[in-house]
Amino acid sequence: MLLTLAHIGPKSQKAGPKAHYDILTHLYIDRIAPYNPCNTEAFPTESAFLAWLSRPANSGKAARLPALPVLLDSRGRALSSTEFATWLGARRDQGTQHIVLAIGPPDGWSEAARAQASLLLSFGPITMPHELARLVLAEQLYRACTILAGHPYHSGH
Numbered sequence: 001m002l003l004t005l006a007h008i009g010p011k012s013q014k015a016g017p018k019a020h021y022d023i024l025t026h027l028y029i030d031r032i033a034p035y036n037p038c039n040t041e042a043f044p045t046e047s048a049f050l051a052w053l054s055r056p057a058n059s060g061k062a063a064r065l066p067a068l069p070v071l072l073d074s075r076g077r078a079l080s081s082t083e084f085a086t087w088l089g090a091r092r093d094q095g096t097q098h099i100v101l102a103i104g105p106p107d108g109w110s111e112a113a114r115a116q117a118s119l120l121l122s123f124g125p126i127t128m129p130h131e132l133a134r135l136v137l138a139e140q141l142y143r144a145c146t147i148l149a150g151h152p153y154h155s156g157h
Contacts, residue, residue, distance in 0.1 A: 001092050003038040003141060004067070005029065006102040007134055008049060011042040021131035028138035035145035046105050046113055053100060053116070067098040068118045071109050072133060076120030081154060084140060085147035087119070092148075101141070103133050 005025075012022045025040075032038040043049040053069055068091060079087060091099060101121070104113065114120060123136060146153040 001036055001096055002098045003032065003036050004041055004098065004100045005038070005134060005138060005141070006041040006043065006049060006100055007130060008043050008046055008103070008105040009130060018131050021129075021135050025131075025135045025138045028135070028142045031142045032138075032145055035149060038141070041100075046110060049102060050113060050116070065095075065097055067100045068096050069116055070099060070101045070119045070121055071113060071117040072101070072103045072123065072137065073109055073114065073117075073120045074122055074125060074127070076122035078122045078124055081140060081143050082147060084121075085144035085154075088141075088144045089148045101137060103130050103137065106130070 012019075029038050029040060041052070043052065053067060056066070088099070109117075123133065128136070143154050145151075
């Protein structure tokens with residue numbers, strides 16, 4: 001199952017304080033690789049993301065099913081790390097080939113985008129910079145992979 005972390009915004013920060021978020025995010029992306037193939041995508045606008053998402057090629061060369069979109073949204077469902085791992089494992093076991101987890105534009109997702117989501121996921125009612133949300137998402141994906149594999153990274157506290 002391919003995991004894609006997508007966001008609306010610039011591809012990456014080459015310098016400055018925001019570059020540190022990219023470095024740490026990619027550290028977790030690399031840690032996910034032994035468990036699941038994982039990549040990142042950046043889009044200039046929500047409409048560019050939705051157009052990319054609707055293309056069959058984004059489900060993989062041999063994909064039979066469209067990618068499953070998960071949108072981060074403050075109005076979404078808050079899951080514990082274990083619940084998120086359980087959700088991810090269930091999608092894997094159901095044969096999902098590609099999950100796209102996406103952080104939206106600064107003003108949030110449109111109703112049209114929200115309607116396409118398989119899951120609206122929330123990190124709670126707090127507001128955080130999108131770069132930090134990407135880092136938290138990458139870490140939680142890594143944590144979910146280790147929970148599913150029985151690795152001791154997650155202590156449950």
